[in-house]
Amino acid sequence: MIFAVRTNDAGTGKATGLMPVQAESRRRVARFLYISDRPARSSWRVDDVSEGRRSERVAWRLVAGNNRPIARSAISYDSVLAAVEAARDLQERIEKFDRGVQFDSTTGVWRWQASDEGQPVADCVYSYARRFECERALRQFAEAVVTAETDVGDVRPLGPNAMRAYDRSASALRR
Numbered sequence: 001m002i003f004a005v006r007t008n009d010a011g012t013g014k015a016t017g018l019m020p021v022q023a024e025s026r027r028r029v030a031r032f033l034y035i036s037d038r039p040a041r042s043s044w045r046v047d048d049v050s051e052g053r054r055s056e057r058v059a060w061r062l063v064a065g066n067n068r069p070i071a072r073s074a075i076s077y078d079s080v081l082a083a084v085e086a087a088r089d090l091q092e093r094i095e096k097f098d099r100g101v102q103f104d105s106t107t108g109v110w111r112w113q114a115s116d117e118g119q120p121v122a123d124c125v126y127s128y129a130r131r132f133e134c135e136r137a138l139r140q141f142a143e144a145v146v147t148a149e150t151d152v153g154d155v156r157p158l159g160p161n162a163m164r165a166y167d168r169s170a171s172a173l174r175r
Helices: 080-096 131-147 170-174
Strands: 002-007 015-021 031-036 058-063 069-073 098-104 109-116 119-124
Touching: 031 080, 058 080, 058 131, 069 080, 069 131, 080 109, 080 119, 080 131, 098 131, 109 131, 119 131
Parallel strands: none
Antiparallel strands: 002 015, 031 058, 058 069, 069 119, 098 109, 109 119
């Protein structure tokens, strides 16, 4: 059974005991976050860095209930809507995608990737020293993506360097 600290009603915040909490109400599920290379708004920035910039790129990240990253999209998208559609497509068709682990002999690490007809769809966020750790992370990804929330809360503007790892874009792959 899970317990939460009960405080007094006087508003002083003093603990007065424990109260049982339903496990389902405390359980967090994986979710998709959407990130953008748009600069964040700032009160100290006087110049408009968005002037003369190309359109923003958006990507998704899958995070666990404890906010640890599980996976990221292998490509960037031209809009938030396209990134959400890609996340939902991944969720619906995860069993049809090819998934596998790869060893990089130059760096000595294992990485996993999911692909659709040879096109990368999802990449691991971390590299792994051992193959079994990488395979376990791939299984955790496949389990989490099925139940993950795909709704857009808010797109996180992380600035122009946020998309360095996303060297391919969806529009370039369609050409």
